[in-house]
Amino acid sequence: MNGQGWAEIVLTLAVTVVLAWPLGLYMARVWQGQSTWLDPVLRPVERLIYAGCGVKPDKGQNWVAYAMSFLAFSIAGFVVLYLILRFQNLLPLNPQGFAGLSPDLSFNTAISFVTNTNWQAYVPEQTMSTFSQMAGLTSHNFLSASAGIAVAAALARAFAANRNENLGDFWVDLTRISLYILLPFSVVIAIAYVALGEPQSLMAGVTAHTLEGAKQTIALFPTASQEAIKQFGTNGGGVFNANSAHPFENPNAVTNLIEIVSMNVLGYACAFAFGRVVLARRDGRALVVVMALFVLAAASAIYAAETQPAPALAAAHADTGVNMEGKEVRFGAPSTAIWAAATTGASDGGVNAMHDSLMPLGGGVAMFMIQLGEIVPGGVGSGLYGMVVLALIAVFVAGLMVGRTPEYLGKKVEAREIKYAMLAVLILPLAILSFSAVAAVLPVALKGLANSGPHGLSEILYAYSSATGNNGSAFAGLSANTPWWNGTLGIAMLLGRFAYAIPVLAIAGSMAVKPKLGATAGTFPTDGPLFIGLLIGVILIMGGLQFFPALALGPIVEHFQALHAVAAR
């Protein structure tokens, strides 16, 4: 550890939060249907889409209609993407001549991209045609991200509403968020990536002659454009198997910084936008503070862990100052640490180092960030609505302490909303721990593991945490392209996405019809340090209580084994 490393972590986080503020203000305008500086170009396109799709933008939907639209859109997306992947050999733009994917892999991948997870049980450069990458996967990178942000926008409007069940229109939100937020920024970021050395090509690849005289095919894809929305939409699925550790996806320190910032900036911006829409800017900023503190703490813990002596390096009599196994030399430990915290806190899942090679506590912290519910700052949209759910639980706990009906942002929080909130948060331990418990004893699942003992359990736990949290990153060492893993991880992704979002929309529906109350002397302030501390406590206790026993059997026991191994030398 050194001052430069700490400065890198703090500055990266600071740049992200500072850029999120103006982006959040702009996003609030998009959520509210207000004019933006892109209107002259995009408004005609928007109107054309509404006319072509028969959308009536002023009609609005209640929460059930909004949820049904979200589900219908997801079903259609799943079926179309499944067919594209399954029959990519019959479709154009397949210069590599790849075969169609197997049914179970098509199932897993289609769900993965529809749910904004981007878990990849395949080697992309050896599996996916250019058409599948562009028309299948990249398009869903936009649409699934827009759908998540749409739910957050509906929740914000619900808190702003006064006895009005109208949450807005899902199709309008989907269109506006894609057109005004994701597309223009992704274009700018993609051009920056091309300028910084990332390839953007429809060629299958180029052939190089190595110094030994062998021929080597170097795969090429429209990498820069995919990379832009991959991070900006917290998707995380790469066009290369090594993801952002690959020099084509992340060639240098500048692209690395842009990628870290872009994978978190929308998450923080959603919280700023929420505060703006609800007319409670300080409350929105309080959520941002909580998010940023978690990322800072996690990055610090991972950086500290990665600068402890690693047993394997000690055994090889190598330099044990930094655990460089699985890391890129051009990034080093600090960049890896802030990236790992940002990607696991954000449901992004892109990696610039192999998380399986992190020290046990480093990997454990990354896993814990996912298990907190992907709320710090979380996936685009999903991070905000997950955080608001926990904020409701926090004010409910505070209300119980003083015997007063809790309120949040001028809305009374009653039994119904807390039931919805608990249904949402309990889906995470239910899916993660149940699937992990079964996989830990089932031979068909264990066949895919490269490690046994605590590290093997960590691989299982990480896989189901990643899938349910819609993160998508993986501990290497798990061969997940089997019917068992493809099937169960697919179901876990669906549960993590929709069994969380549907109760959130129910909360929105319930809140929207309530009267908006003014603050009184007895109102618990939700914009100050006391609330920030309470919310952090609720998040930690919920995450700790639910997952600590499982973590104790995986990364924590492995940490003590590592200490013992180093001490024995």
Place this chain on the structure above:
Amino acid sequence: MASCRSLWIGGWRLGMLDLLYLAIGSGVLALFGLYALGLRRI
């Protein structure tokens, strides 16, 4: 003849597997619709 038969069976199984996976994915998503309707009763 045997190879034609195995090809036909293979193709049939492939088609059934596709339908199965499509039904599981769409079915689970449709169940979330029923879940939403059920949540209204809370």
